[in-house]
Amino acid sequence: MKRTEIVWVSTYLLIKLALKSTIMKNSIAILSVLLLNSFSSHSQAQINLNFNQTNATVNTNGVLFYDTINQTAGYEVPKNLGNHAIYSSSFWFGGEDVNGQLKLAAQKYHTDSDFSTGPLSTFSGGLNNGVPYGDAQTNAASIALSNKIFTMDKSTIQNFITWWNCENGITPQSQCNNVVAPSNNEMQQILNWPAHGDVALAQDYNMAPFYDNPNGPEGANGKYDPLIDGDYPCVPGHSNAFILFNDKGGVHSSGGDPIGLEFHMMVYQYASNDFLDNTTFVNLKVINRSTQTLSNFKVANFTDPMIGDYSDDYVGSNPSKNMVYAYNSDNNDAEYGVDPPAIGVVLLNAPMSVAGVMNNQSGIPAMQTPNLATEYWGYMNGEWGNSGLPFTDGGNGYNGTIPTNYMYDDINNWSEINEGQTPGDRQMFLASDQGTFVPGGVKEYDYAFIYARLGDHLQNVDSLFSIADKVQSFYDGQSSTCPHIFDPTLGTDKVDDQINNISLYPNPAQDQFKIAIEGAFDVEIYSIAGQLIYQANSVQPQQNIATPNHSGIYFVKVRQNGQTTTLKMIIE
Helix, strand or coil: CCHHHHHHHHHHHHHHHHHHHHCCHHHHHHHHHHHHHHCCCCCCCEECCCCCCCCEEEEECCCCCCCCCCCCECCEECCCCCEEEEEEEEEEEEEECCCCCCEEEEEECCCCCCCCCCCCCCCCCCCEEEEEEECCCCCCCHHHHHHEEEEEEHHHHHHHHHHHHCCCCCCCCCCCCCCCCCCCCHHHHHHHHCCCCCHHHEEEEEEEECCCCCCCCCCCCCCCCHHHHCEEECHHHHHHHHEEEEECCCCCCCCCCCCEEEEEEEEEEEECCCCCHCCCCEEEEEEEECCCCCCEEEEEEEEEEEECCHHHHHEEHHHHHHHHEEEEEEEEEECHHHCCCCEEEEEECCCCCCEEEEECCCCCHHCCCCHHHHHHHHHCCCCCCCCCCCCCCCCCCCCCCCCCEEEECCCCCCCCCCCCCCCEEEEEEEEEEEEECCCCCCEEEEEEEECCCCCCCCHHHHHHHHHHCCCCCCCCHCCCCCCEEEECCCCCCEEECCCCCCEECCCEEEEEEEEECCCCCEEEECCCCEEEEEEEEECCCCCCEECCCCCCCCEEEECCCCEEEEHHHHHE
């Protein structure tokens, strides 16, 4: 065992001893704080999330997929080949106060300053369904301290759960012989998870989500305490990055009047052998910490695509799939080569009210990327900037006769390629109208950034539509509360519904086994340490499944129609 591991394990044993003795709980708290302070925070201002075949740069300023260190595009797919499909992506938020005045926070690129890091204060405020609101302020010290990205892998959580359950007698000791303590790096990630805000600064006590373990000595008490109670982060995906930021920390380069919004963003990926391997998900929670009630509140995602060489791109939208997308104007890209891919952004949990495009090469000022608050707001309402002119159907969408909210909404009819538009550098956005946003209100948005390269440049658009359906179906099948947190020692998922009438045989097994179930299913096999060692989709009932190579106890996780059951299996 490494020296650093010995240090924290020894401190943990002191805490555990204190818990079993007559030492008061405040002594335990002191020891916990000493342990937490012995680690530097596992976070930084920029990281690359590359757990699957996508290398996605994540920053703390609310701008995604731009490499601020090297000042280059930051969304490489497939990774390690040097080809980028997105230059940058960010978000816009706007609404009107009780006097009809526009309030807006919007960024395009990393040089904009509408967002700053960290949570907001709620001094002299109230509560709305338990969510505090108030003055919605921050300061330079809080911004500097919050310039962090918190990363978390599913395997890190699984390793911690397995170890903690063995240490605390939840798992029989006969099953714990090969269980090792989490590494120093894993413990840093678990312990430094930002579950709570600084209440002395009037920040909300509840920040990053976590599983409040009812099996710990203090039970489910609303306090994040991994070592004593076995609590752990609650995150989606196989690998995850969590960022806190707000719209009150600086002068708005958009010219918009700040609102008082706090943002909790999770960017996450799955490693798989299908469409998920080229997908990045973003969960964005928006909290109104101010005392302002906003009407006509809207949120938009702004994405600057670049299918390799950005100078020959087209964009479009598909309202039925809540998506905007970009593709190459011909079948040969200077960077991707022949059969260049298509890239798309899908809004998974809200209707898309507007889908638009910016064309800076058009020569028409109203079609340029916005710089003023009124221009952002116009786009979000389906108008060309602040010209007052609506998007129109047909041609280039400008100054026509039939208003529309969705630009280039039919790849087979009204599209840039069919209209013979001059290809070039494009930007695209999709907006969603969210109605009234009250103080203490919370709105949540889920996006998927998807990729297709299965044919020529136009076939890849059709493939992208198909992948959008698959991603939506996958998303709809997930649990919204503590998704994907798997504890093999308990034998079941903590939150998913159970599948009825299911069994595996033979058990114990040797070379192969079968699962008795009605209908096709997805299956994963985990070791006793919580490591994923096998995965397959659309498995047929009674189909032979090869067993792991080594004897021991394993857990077979079966998912079907949004329900999940985990069965214990012994390999002889």
